[in-house]
Amino acid sequence: MSLKLYNTLTGKKEPFESIDDVVKIYSCGQTIYEDMHIGNAKTYSAWDVLKRYLEWKGHEVFQIMNITDVGHLTDDADQGEDKIEKSAKEKKLEPMELVTKQVIKFYKEMDLLNMCTANVFPRATGHMVEMIECVKKIIENGYGYEVNGSVYFDVPKFTEEHSYPVLGGRTIDDLQVGAGGRVSSEQIQEKKSPIDFALWIKAPPEHLMRWPSPWGEGYPGWHLECSVMGSKYLGEIFDIHTGGIDHIFPHHPNERAQNIAMHDLEEEPIRYWLHSSHITVEGEKMSKSKGNFYTVEELLKEYEPSVLRTFFAGIHYRSHSDFSFKSLEEAKKKLHRIKNTIRLAEESEGGEKDTLIESIDRMRKDFEEAMDEDLNTPLALSKLISFSGEINNNLDDRKEILEEAVALIKELAGVIGIELEGIETDVKAEPYVDLLIEIRQKLRAKKGYELADTIRERLENLDVIVEDTDSGARWYIK
């Protein structure tokens, strides 16, 4: 069975074949001037799953995710203010100070969400030398020109010799941002063609983030870092490039053109382009002005990371989907169901049957089939939940079979990013809770239900769930 992926470059689902033994993936990461929000996390989760699934299928994977720590511009067409600078000024921080804080937070949250799996998280500012070299090469190869300390990519020249497949059905004319006379700045006017874009931008005097270059002090254009870091860590030609749907245009086509221009390539530099759809919040586009902007930080105060990952797994990466607390609650319940099964199976003594053997085989196949179809995690998840039901129905299977089934659930859930290991009772609290439970059992035996119920309620308030069963009471931490 082979994995099929929807390739934006061709607009088709294609069987995935890697160029060589190691699958190389570039994932567009974050511009690090603000906190990670639910939408960012949704996208990163998709690429984390991509990596995990490829590895599960036996590939070796090398994935990088860039961290943009030199700001892009707030305005269109290489104009306006640098977002990192802007945010730093507002917070009265040195730009790199802001970046440092945000990067630490980013890693922490990625780790909490179980998606800190990229092999390298390269940062733009750490690759200034390479970026300058890249610009030089593009000029040498005849696709770039300098004007007044800025360097532009010569799009018309490029299209004479190379294709410019604008991803997602856009046309090259769409590059003409600001060409309608709306924006009339010096920098736009100095371009040879309105569809050219900046490789290197001359820094105005007040600009804080600046680096010396052969063309004077400046800073890199938006698309440059991705071309440079991709080539550096993954090579001139590599397998997969991922990003948000918003990057379909113009970022990715420009990045692709740069890759070709800098290495003077004849062939396609990147084979598969994957794009993840955005999520809306309660039916509306997420935006700060609407106040429906949820950060990972605040959501993690209310929900454990696995709940978020279950929520993400429940949506296909290319589908539009809606985030709401209701949907998070649903995700929480799904997770609960799976966890419950694991508990029940682990607690079971086992019996003589081996009914589950077949289900285990089928589960594996179903999972792979679902995931092979362009990473259909919602289907995979639903299969996992059905499988939980089957286990619940066969808790009297042989113990080793139950163990195998549980191991499989953990393994497969792990592939779609849901961490199921380590749901243990709090060791320190254990003897005290046991004591309370014991007392409660004695009360129940004497029909002292009122107090017994109080104990149960009070424990529940402390996130300790008590359940009475035929063979006595058991408890776990919520």
Place this chain on the structure above:
RNA sequence: GCUGGGGUGACAGAGCGGCCAAUGUGACCGCCUGCAGAGCGGUUUCCCGGGGGUUCGAAUCCCUCCCCCAGCUCCA
């Protein structure tokens, strides 16, 4: 306007030519419980935006109409 993705049971969401349309949630009923929880079983009817076509057969393919959503300054 342009480009792309969609419209499936109360809701969320799979299915993309034929195995009486997954799965979860909600609601209701039953079993089990002192009660609850968890678990199990059942019910939630005739269904797949409208119309036309292709086919022995369509939610699935084609045409057409209607309606949503996203992208089109930077954004995951």
